[in-house]
Amino acid sequence: MPRSSPVSRRDRPAKPALSRESVVAAAVELVRELGTERVTMRRLAQELDTGPASLYVYVRDTAELHAAVLDVFLAEVDLTPVDADGDWRDRLWGVLESYTAVLFPRPGLARAAMVTHPSGPNYLALVDGVLALLAAGGIPADRAAWAVDVLLLVATATAAEHGTRAAAPSAEAEDDELVAALTDADPAAHPHIAAxxxxxxxxxxxxxxxxxxxxxxxxxxxTPRPAKETP
Known part of the structure; x- marks a missing residue:
């Protein structure tokens, strides 16, 4: 059998040029397929057929990558309640419920959201929408500036906790054990739990x-903000 001729590198199809957009897009698809925890710079580099060092031109580290991926998914949050009619509390709850629903099936991303600092356009739209609803409810601006952080933190933690436990094989057994422990608590040792x-x-x-x-x-x-805030 005749040997096949070696293929010159010049004859191979050129790899698409990397960009921040292509790097983040590839990471988003990996998150959909594998989950956030398994999306490392090394794994992403394999997907893009390049070396990990090449990616640091476009993202500083894994935390920044996860923040960028998070912002892509935040485009799914329903912000229509911001400009809708009706009670401002119900509308705010609708936005927060949608935000939680986006993170719930991706608990790894929810956990990353608790320690990363996204700053993309979809995150800014979410924050601005929540602030608009707090303003509609008459929450003073200085308190709203802090309240938006707490509201999103609670929603993020809710998605991280329940999404993680929903995927854990032992979660149901652990819940049953906790319910039994609280229900059967000794009134002498734990009177308030027993009550x-x-x-x-x-x-x-x-x-x-x-x-x-x-x-x-x-x-x-x-609750007013502290009169003298710690710098």
């Missing part, structure tokens, strides 16, 4: 999440 009993785990997830938001809004309404 409340089932109340400690009452309510559905959405009910509790909505209550968290209402508590935060009530607190922001009546």
């Amino acid at each position: 409340l009993g089932p109340e400690l785990f009452s309510g559905t997830g959405p009910d509790r999440s909505r209550w968290f938001v209402d508590v935060l809004l009530a607190g922001a309404t009546v």
Whole structure:
């Protein structure tokens, strides 16, 4: 059999030029396929047929990459309640519920959202929308500036906790053990737990999440910021 002729590098199809947009787009597809935890700079470099060092021209580190990926997914958040009619609290809850729903099936991304600092256009649109609704509710501007951070933090933590546990094989057994421990608590050793009993785990997830938001809004309404803030 005749040997095949070697293929010159000049005859091979050229690889597409890298850009920040192409790097982030490839990372988004890997997150969809593998989950956030498995999207490292090395794995992404393999996907793009390049070396990891080449990627640092476009993103500083994995945290910045995850922040950029997060911003892409935030385009799915429904912001139509911001300009809709109706009670401002219901509209705010609608935005936060949509935000949580985007992160819930991607708990790794939700956990990353708690420690990264996204600054992309979709994140800015989300923050601006929440601030608009707080303004519509008469929340003083200085308190709204802090309240938006707390509201998004609670929504992010909710998605991270429940999304992670939904994917954990042992979650149901752990929940049953916790319910049994609270229900059967010794009144002599833990009188307050015994007195409340089932109340400690009452309510559905959405009910509790909505209550968290209402508590935060009530607190922001009546709680002024410190007169002298620590620099």
